[in-house]
Structures are given as C-alpha cells and as structure tokens.
Amino acid sequence: MKRIKEISVAIQGIATCFHEVAAHTYFGKGIKTVECLSFHALCESLKKEETDFAVMAIENSIAGSILPNYFLLQEYHFSIVGELYVPIHMHLLALPGVELTDLTLIESHPMAIRQCSEFLHSLNNVTIVESEDTALSARHVMELQRKNVAAIANEFAAKKFGLQILKRRIETHKKNFTRFLVLTRKQPVAELGNKASLYFEVSHSIGSLADILTNFKKNQLNLTKIQSIPIIGRPQEYLFHVDVEWRDRSGFEKSIKQVSKHVGNLNVLGEYKKGKIEIN
Structure with a gap:
C-alpha cells in the first residue's frame, strides 16, 4: 500500500x-x-x-x-x-508563584506587544522586550527561571513550558x-473561490486609483482590503494591494480584463475561498 x-x-x-x-x-x-x-x-x-x-x-x-x-x-x-x-487570546505567563509586582521585564513578539499595549502601559517600572515569537518568549521564561521575567503568549505555550497564567486576556480589545x-509555490485551479488578492500600480495622476475602484464597484466586486506599499526608489509612488470578493466570478474576470489596460504591474496573488470570522 x-x-x-x-x-x-x-x-x-x-x-x-x-x-x-x-x-x-x-x-x-x-x-x-x-x-x-x-x-x-x-x-x-x-x-x-x-x-x-x-x-x-x-x-x-x-x-x-x-x-x-x-x-x-x-x-x-x-x-x-x-x-x-x-x-487571539493573549495571556501574561510567568513561573509558578510569581506575582505581578515581581515583574521587571516582559517579552513577546512585537505584534503581540501592540495588541496588549493598554495593559502594558498600565504597569510601572517594567521593561518591554521584543522577540521573534510569542511561544519562544514563553520558553525563555522557563529557561531563565527568573521570577522577574514574564512573557505574552497563548495558553498552549503555558501548558507546554509549565508556566502559570498570571493575567488572562490582556489584549486591548477582546474581539x-x-x-x-x-x-x-504552485498556482492551483480555484475551486469554489469567491475572493482574490492582487496588487497593481496606477499612474501618479488625479483620480487614477478612484477609476480602478469604480471599476470594481461596476462589476459587483466587494473591496475588503486596500493597502498601499511604497515603491522603492520612486518617491510618492505606491503599489496597491487589494482583496476583493464576489458572488459571480464572471464579474471578477471582467474587471481584471478591464483594469489590466489601465494599471501597471498587475499581479493576481491568488483566488481562494474567503475565511469565516468566528470570535469568542
């Protein structure tokens, strides 16, 4: 077999x-x-x-x-x-028996730190240190065996590295x-796809981006994300990453065909099924 x-x-x-x-x-x-x-x-x-x-x-x-x-x-x-x-549920992890007042250093990934900024700003005399990963920070706490050090990570990391959850759900917003x-690496055939990610650049002129967005609207595409990225070496010029959704794929195909005539460097990064947001 x-x-x-x-x-x-x-x-x-x-x-x-x-x-x-x-x-x-x-x-x-x-x-x-x-x-x-x-x-x-x-x-x-x-x-x-x-x-x-x-x-x-x-x-x-x-x-x-x-x-x-x-x-x-x-x-x-x-x-x-x-x-x-x-x-994402963020917890403050420390060695068993540690109190919040014992801490002088908290370590975690930069994104985790940003998500918990309100809680961290409420602490006094605590240094915040960035690391490569939330779970790696939890492992550091276990390895150091120092009561003044804590990490921001999830409950799985607490269990794996034998740490106590000193404070639960310290993210600024619970949702x-x-x-x-x-x-x-490969470009598969999209099956039941209803969302796509792409990027393009537009001419540095008035209304050029608005024209593209209007095209999406005319073809019944729902724009769910737009992110500008500077083009290196070309000041004040940007690539635009966008995510669009559709009910009828023909609208997406029609829009891409039309838009390609008016933008530069158009790349469709992928077509896929949109994810569900289930917050608990």
Whole structure:
C-alpha cells in the first residue's frame, strides 16, 4: 500500500505559537509544521521546497497590517490558496508563584506587544522586550527561571513550558483576531473561490486609483482590503494591494480584463475561498 506523503507547513515561530494553531486549524492535525524564526525564513523554506505550504500572518484586528509581509508577497510570488481568521487570546505567563509586582521585564513578539499595549502601559517600572515569537518568549521564561521575567503568549505555550497564567486576556480589545494567508509555490485551479488578492500600480495622476475602484464597484466586486506599499526608489509612488470578493466570478474576470489596460504591474496573488470570522 502506497504511503501518503505527510503535508509539511512552514510556520513563523515554534511549537504552540499562533502560527502553529493556524496551521492545524486549516489543515488538521495530521501535518508536519516546520519552525521558522522569521517571515523571511518561512518564505525561503517554501521557496526551497523544504515545505509544501506556508502559513503567514498578514494583519491583526488591533495591531493592523504586517507591512513587511506585503513586500515578501511581492518578492516571492507565491500563490495564496486560502485564508483563515484565528481568535487571539493573549495571556501574561510567568513561573509558578510569581506575582505581578515581581515583574521587571516582559517579552513577546512585537505584534503581540501592540495588541496588549493598554495593559502594558498600565504597569510601572517594567521593561518591554521584543522577540521573534510569542511561544519562544514563553520558553525563555522557563529557561531563565527568573521570577522577574514574564512573557505574552497563548495558553498552549503555558501548558507546554509549565508556566502559570498570571493575567488572562490582556489584549486591548477582546474581539481580537489575526488573519493568516495559506501560501504555496504552485498556482492551483480555484475551486469554489469567491475572493482574490492582487496588487497593481496606477499612474501618479488625479483620480487614477478612484477609476480602478469604480471599476470594481461596476462589476459587483466587494473591496475588503486596500493597502498601499511604497515603491522603492520612486518617491510618492505606491503599489496597491487589494482583496476583493464576489458572488459571480464572471464579474471578477471582467474587471481584471478591464483594469489590466489601465494599471501597471498587475499581479493576481491568488483566488481562494474567503475565511469565516468566528470570535469568542
């Protein structure tokens, strides 16, 4: 009997991080996750065919867009084959027996720190340190065995590294979620797709972007995201990343055909089924 190849998925972070949660949520438990300590390393893993897919965070409902990842999407030309929205619950983790007043240092990923800014600003005499990953920060607390150090991470990390949850749900807004993209090297045939991500540049003239957005409207496309990215070496000029949804794919096909005549550097990064937002 032929053995089915195990799917490998690149994640940014180590085991129990939110990227691993996203990977298992999308693909199920029967996958191999490959730990990458940076988004660049994640892209390199997929490019070098060390993994079949990659899961990449692209925006958070509190902290906003992860701008460097838009540059990576342009650089690597991967295909987006799916998306998912993962509820993000942030907890303050420390060694057992530690009190909040014992802390002088809290470590976590920059996006996690931004999501918990209101809580962190309420603390006195505590230094905030950025790290590569939330779960890695939790592991550091376990390894250091210092009662003055804590990490911001999830409940899975607390269990794995034997830490207590000193404070639960410290994110600034409780309806907090992160949007993740599922990437692959190949461009598959879209099945039941109703959303697409693309980018383009427009002429540096009055109304040029408005004309493109009006075209989307005429063809019954719902614009769900627009993000401008500076074009390096060309001051005051930008690429625009947009996400659009549709009920009838023919409207998307018609719009792309029309828009391509009026924009430069048009790239469709992928067509896929839009993810559901389920916040708890």
